[in-house]
Amino acid sequence: MSEDVIERATIDADGWTCPAPLRDSPNIVLGHGAGGALSADLVQHLFLPGFGAAAANDLGDSAVLPVAGGRVALSTDSYVVKPVFFPGGDIGDLAVNGTVNDLAMSGARPQFLSTAFIVEEGTPLSELSRVARSMGAAAERAGVQLVTGDTKVVDSGSGDGIFVNTAGIGTVAEGVHIRPDRARPGDVVLVSGEIGLHGIAVLSSREGVEFGTAVRSDTAPLNGLVADVLATGADVRVLRDPTRGGLAASINEIAQGSGVGIAVDEGAIPVPAGVRDACGLLGLDPMFVANEGKLVAVVAEEDADRVLQAMRAHELGTHAGVIGRCVPDHPGAMVARTGLGATRVVDLPVGEHLPRIC
């Protein structure tokens, strides 16, 4: 082994030292995905230490877990965000928070996550280690365990660095019935905070596009916020995390799923200055930009106040606000009242505004 290899293997901005069993190459080779000794090394010396306390066991092919009977939520997402590291987060915490949030949006208490990596040959081990450590930290923050995993390696040019899939399970408590078809006219629509941060943060770190204001991704686990909202005893009809397609996609999906109209007051939607500036420059509407740590809640009118208070009392909901209402008119459609007093239909986005945002 040349000095050069050792040196490259141990250079890491975060101080990661490539452990001996992985040192033959500082980069991922095809053998790391072959299910043999190199794969075992990767689990033993990179994933397990990276996941830390959040790794529940030996990350075998399958994990047998204690789960309460009743209703169990299952959710999955793959992450292909480009670049892998961006202001405010990386693909690792995104992958944990994203699946935690999908589970939370169904009213489940997220408990166990699987992790699966598709890594391109030549990817630095130090990058993969940094991602694993982010996943461990995010899982610890969210209170979930990483219990089983898989790694595949594709030849150089057949992937793009690191892709991560997570799937997760959690139990849904009795009496909780949160579904996209439960919104009713009169219900109140709330958002838990400022929108557009994730999409703009990723865009700003990509392909030389930079803005004056530093915008950081809002990636965060929403299960604690949801638990606080449910603890109020409010009748929470629908929860959605407005990721791809932004607030507009989530609200359209709720309108369509429940067959109600949703009227939104544009002026009530919290849009931070950095997002507003960047969107102005790029001709984007903040309502279509992805979030990774926000939720939209539809609740019974009489419960709106206590839900708002519960959100504002949580560190991830300090900017929460009421942004609209379900109406009997224009079922299936979202209508926004603009600052000038006019109204416009906000349609489900057709295609891609910002590719590979998550």
Place this chain on the structure above:
Amino acid sequence: MSEDVIERATIDADGWTCPAPLRDSPNIVLGHGAGGALSADLVQHLFLPGFGAAAANDLGDSAVLPVAGGRVALSTDSYVVKPVFFPGGDIGDLAVNGTVNDLAMSGARPQFLSTAFIVEEGTPLSELSRVARSMGAAAERAGVQLVTGDTKVVDSGSGDGIFVNTAGIGTVAEGVHIRPDRARPGDVVLVSGEIGLHGIAVLSSREGVEFGTAVRSDTAPLNGLVADVLATGADVRVLRDPTRGGLAASINEIAQGSGVGIAVDEGAIPVPAGVRDACGLLGLDPMFVANEGKLVAVVAEEDADRVLQAMRAHELGTHAGVIGRCVPDHPGAMVARTGLGATRVVDLPVGEHLPRIC
């Protein structure tokens, strides 16, 4: 829309006609992964019809499922097999069977699967549809439901056609304790059938390598076979499906996990002629070649006969046989007795013999 586009969109070896909402392009575009209307079209008009009866609901971000309390197994695998279609199967049935089998190897009864796709821009919709239909058929055969999903699209050159992840859950019955650390000296090692078929089938369809004999992948769901084995009441100590790394990797892992030696009789391992020929030509050892429809079982000596009978009575176990025994010597190591009466240590493969085999 040009005639040409319509024509390309409707040409499909399997007779798939690209439905109208997807017809603007016969290929995947970035917008199909954006979470907007195109993503919804893909779910509605490609995945749901493709999955057929195996699709349990609307494949939303999260599924809430009835699960019995107690022990629940969670497993995940990503599939990057190249080519996507190969003799005897494709990435779709591989992805369903693989996760079904991982669950079955932990003694669980597989019930619900998530599906997540990472598709390269430009991939023909007809290919994705064919994969979806394979998944539906495989899920139906295995008796599992496809309940939630995700699709991401990466730009051309950042992926390689279709990558699929599945995760799955299933419940483990009381009294079933199948774990890699339960093998004991004296236990008998069985394999459920002929080895090496999947690896050679994929290799034979790749990069112009062809052999005289047609070898087809053995991809199949093993949950039924496992159920029949467990129904005998035998003390099944360990089950493994010898995928990547083949029989050698699985038996090494059992030896290491349980701290026993495992002595295998090479002559007792069923190797079909096509696999033997191809391996001879390529200098491969069949024991290292991947399988996707076989299992290795370690059972208490007194139970070996009835387990063997149960296997042979199942359509996927007709060639089952006893291939070795756990011994107190050389703990952690696998030793094979060759045809000439000599013995050799069969080590865990270090790296990659056949990349992207699953």
